[in-house]
Amino acid sequence: MTNTNTNGDFSRLIAEHRAALPMSESLSSHAYVSEGMAPHAPLEVHGTTVIAMKFKGGVLNVGDRRATAANAIMYDRADKIIPLDDHTLVAIAGAYGRAIEVTRYLKHAFKYYLRSQLQPMSLDGKLQEISRALAGNLPNAMSGIGLFIPVLSAYDPDMDTGRIFFYDASGARFETQEFAAAGSGSERIRGVFEYLIKTKGPFSEQPLEEVLQDGLRLLEIAADLDSATGGYEKILPTARAVDAGGVREVSEETLRNLIKKMNQAK
Amino acid sequence: MLTPYDFQENISQRAQYIEQRLREGSPVIGISFTDGLLLFSLKRRGRKVYEIYDQLMFSAIGNQSDIETMRLAAIDFTHKEGYARSPDDVTIQRVVGSALSPALKKGFGDAMTTPFVMRSIFAELGPQPERDLFYVLNYDGEFFQQERFAVVGGSYQAEDSAIKSLEDAYGKKVPTFEKSLPLAIIAWGIAREAAVGEGLAGVSEERARQRVREEVESASLEVGVLERNTTKESRFRLVPHETLEKYLQHL
Numbered sequence: 001m002t003n004t005n006t007n008g009d010f011s012r013l014i015a016e017h018r019a020a021l022p023m024s025e026s027l028s029s030h031a032y033v034s035e036g037m038a039p040h041a042p043l044e045v046h047g048t049t050v051i052a053m054k055f056k057g058g059v060l061n062v063g064d065r066r067a068t069a070a071n072a073i074m075y076d077r078a079d080k081i082i083p084l085d086d087h088t089l090v091a092i093a094g095a096y097g098r099a100i101e102v103t104r105y106l107k108h109a110f111k112y113y114l115r116s117q118l119q120p121m122s123l124d125g126k127l128q129e130i131s132r133a134l135a136g137n138l139p140n141a142m143s144g145i146g147l148f149i150p151v152l153s154a155y156d157p158d159m160d161t162g163r164i165f166f167y168d169a170s171g172a173r174f175e176t177q178e179f180a181a182a183g184s185g186s187e188r189i190r191g192v193f194e195y196l197i198k199t200k201g202p203f204s205e206q207p208l209e210e211v212l213q214d215g216l217r218l219l220e221i222a223a224d225l226d227s228a229t230g231g232y233e234k235i236l237p238t239a240r241a242v243d244a245g246g247v248r249e250v251s252e253e254t255l256r257n258l259i260k261k262m263n264q265a266k
Numbered sequence: 267m268l269t270p271y272d273f274q275e276n277i278s279q280r281a282q283y284i285e286q287r288l289r290e291g292s293p294v295i296g297i298s299f300t301d302g303l304l305l306f307s308l309k310r311r312g313r314k315v316y317e318i319y320d321q322l323m324f325s326a327i328g329n330q331s332d333i334e335t336m337r338l339a340a341i342d343f344t345h346k347e348g349y350a351r352s353p354d355d356v357t358i359q360r361v362v363g364s365a366l367s368p369a370l371k372k373g374f375g376d377a378m379t380t381p382f383v384m385r386s387i388f389a390e391l392g393p394q395p396e397r398d399l400f401y402v403l404n405y406d407g408e409f410f411q412q413e414r415f416a417v418v419g420g421s422y423q424a425e426d427s428a429i430k431s432l433e434d435a436y437g438k439k440v441p442t443f444e445k446s447l448p449l450a451i452i453a454w455g456i457a458r459e460a461a462v463g464e465g466l467a468g469v470s471e472e473r474a475r476q477r478v479r480e481e482v483e484s485a486s487l488e489v490g491v492l493e494r495n496t497t498k499e500s501r502f503r504l505v506p507h508e509t510l511e512k513y514l515q516h517l
Contacts, residue, residue, distance in 0.1 A: 006342070013342055014349060086499045107499075108349045115317050116341045246498065 008117040010109035011132070047228020049185030050080050050091035051218055052153045052164045053193075054178055054204035055211040058243025059153035059162035060250075061091045062215040064185075064223065065237060066230030076230060081238045085110050086246040087155050088126060093183035094148025098140060102133045102148070123154055127165055127173055134171035141169045149182045155242050162204070162243065178203050185222030185229035192218055208241060212250065213258060215239070232259055280374065280381050284405050285421070287383050291327030292485070293419035293428065293457035296389050297436075298398035299446040302501075303391045303492045306450035308458075308478075308485040315490030317502035319344035319356050321391040323490050327418055328384030328405070336386060339366060358390035362401040362409050371407025381405060385418045391492040391501065395440040417453060420461025427469055428457035447489070447513050451478055475517055482514060 006012040050063035067078040081091050082103050090106070092099040109129055113121040121129070130152060140146030152165045166180040167173055179193050196214055197203065203211050216232055223231030230237075232255070239250035292314070294307045305315045305325045315325045318340045326333045343365040348356045374381050388401040400416030403409040414436055417428040435449050455474030463469065463477065489505040 005338075010345065010349075013346060083499055104349065108345055111320075111500075112341065112345045115319075115345075116338060118313065118316075249497065 008113040010112040048080060048093045048183035049222040049229040050093050050183055051181045051215055052091055052151045053211050053215055054162045055206055055208045058155055058241055059164055060211050060215055060241045061089050061153055062219055062237055062239045063091055064219055064230040065235050067096055068228045076235050079238055081240045083247045089153040089240055089242050089247055091151040092148055095146045098146035099148040123156055131171035131173055134167055138170055151180045151182050153242055155244060185226035188225040189218050189222045192221060276377050284381055284383050288328055288385055289420040289461055291420050293454050294325040294387050295450040295453045296387055296400045296416040297446045297450050298395045298414050299443050300440050302494045303389050303398050305389055305490045307488050308481055309488045310485045314488045320353050323389045323492055326384050326386035332382045332384045358388055358399050358401050362388050362403050367407045367409050374406045387416055387418045417457055419457035424457045424460035427460045428453040431456050479517055
């Protein structure tokens with residue numbers, strides 16, 4: 001029985017076994033991109049809007065389902081809100097393939113740590129692991145392929161509150177107080193968040209349903225202003241929440257009823 | 267130089283040494299129920315039932331550090347495989363049959379190493395109870411598959427007694443969690459009594475209950491469950507102490 005003591009570090013486990021790390025993948029495998037093709041199109045699957053908003057006791061994530069390549073709509077059922085474990089959600093904007101690969105890596109890294117060390121990885125440890133994955137992905141991002149930006153939402157049991165973090169492409173991490181958004185539509189709706197907070201008060205003091213309604217409105221505005229963002233009329237967006245009870249999906253029925261109610265009020 | 271005679275003697279001495287040391291171990295009972303799969307044991311100190319992978323659980327009797335080595339080897343293999351391919355490719359057959367058993371066998375046959383003192387049980391959750399699997403892995407690398415329930419105990423005879431009681435009690439219909447836990451408690455008592463008690467000629471159910479009542483004074487129950495129908499990322503949970511207390515009151 002050969003044991004390599006990794007102390008729960010999944011990247012060491014797979015490095016020692018020469019399995020491919022998502023963040024250390026050689027750029028040469030993408031060499032065809034630089035040979036005559038514009039680095040951003042049509043390989044980039046980029047535009048989207050994902051939103052993380054606090055509510056009383058947790059964080060809500062809402063994301064549209066559209067995946068685009070240049071101005072073509074490639075897929076209208078992409079899931080961009082992904083549970084990393086039962087207490088952590090990640091919302092992704094940017095290159096879908098790289099993002100999915102990195103979330104797969106992160107899921108395994110968190111599980112591996114929990115199961116081998118018999119204690120869950122701390123929130124700070126998880127945030128650090130994401131920074132590492134993003135820093136490793138930087139060469140891809142710089143070459144115009146594989147840039148993605150995650151927004152992380154977690155329930156912090158020590159503080160009994162939801163917490164939101166966003167990252168830049170190099171892995172720098174920032175915590176926000178009330179909300180975060182990423183994707184091509186996010187910049188366009190930034191002012192709406194500020195307006196809502198100024199007029200209604202902080203999201204973190206409102207119940208989930210109220211925040212969900214605002215989240216859907218924000219998504220609708222983003223879809224109106226950004227061609228790469230799908231709205232909620234044709235295909236329902238993804239909505240997941242994380243609080244003391246863990247990660248849960250907002251059911252289609254809840255979303256449908258809420259949208260109906262909002263449409264009637266128009 | 268080793269002669270064939272020495273080889274045989276060495277192997278049987280090793281086996282004898284290991285089996286002697288396993289006798290005192292707290293048995294582990296595995297039962298498949300409607301909504302999941304459980305591994306049951308009594309522990310004096312430390313953990314006894316462990317999560318290995320999304321659908322895999324593990325427990326063992328034997329030397330604590332050997333159990334730890336085996337546990338980490340299983341976790342390393344499953345996570346590496348699950349990441350390189352898919353979690354669906356991580357099966358109990360691959361973990362026990364290909365990854366662990368040959369390594370154990372090699373260690374056991376090597377006269378220059380200390381042998382693993384351990385008999386372990388792996389459990390795999392299926393989409394339906396009929397597809398749940400148990401693998402019992404012996405210290406010499408031998409393993410066999412069981413369905414519905416499985417036992418590791420301090421002696422082979424103890425395991426047989428407990429298996430027999432489960433065969434009689436399990437019935438044709440897959441039990442619920444509430445029904446399967448009492449079965450596990452009795453089977454544990456039988457296996458324990460048969461391994462360390464005095465009466466070798468079969469253990470009565472009453473004697474088994476008595477044994478559990480006595481031992482629970484200085485030990486606590488541990489039950490690990492893999493849930494079949496859940497939307498959670500993790501299917502594994504340790505059943506809380508308060509829930510288990512209930513079952514002991516009616517013992």
